[in-house]
Amino acid sequence: MRAKDAVGRYGERLAERYLAAQGLEVLDRNWRGDTGEVDLVARQGRTLVVVEVKTRRGTGYGHPAEAVTPAKLRRLRRLAGQWLHEHPGSWAEVRIDVVAVVLPRSGAAQVEHLVGVS
Template structure:
């Protein structure tokens, strides 16, 4: 596994723990279809949340959340609609969040949760 992939996987693990500790139920991790991939799909109370996770080792090239473009968010919305069509989950509403993770060389990962980005 490439170092970049390992950092990304670690960030997704951190994000999954973060939402679980917040009381959410993780419904899917790394859900894939022919159109792309959703990092996390979770249930926050009665709301389905698609979570885009971005992880970086530092902010030298910008904050991880800055890498989530308008095009990426549009893709996440399309994928979330498809996920909902393929899974029998009843929810009051649906939203898209971003979890940005910075993994420094030493110390704990820093997590920032952006709620309802679209």
């Protein structure tokens, strides 16, 4: 596994623990659809939450959330629709969240949860 991939997987594990601590139930991890992958799919009450996790070792190239482009959000909306089609349920709402994880050289990871970005 490449170092970049390992950092990403570690960030996803941190994000999952963070979301669980906030009361969300993770339903799916690294779910693959026709046009890409969803890092996490979760439930918060009757809301389906599609989560994009971005992890960086620092902010030298900008905040991790800045890497979630309008094109990425469009793809996530399409993937959310596909996930819903494959997993029927009665959802009151669907939203897309971003969890940004920064892993500094020393100290604890910084986790920021951006709710309802799309």
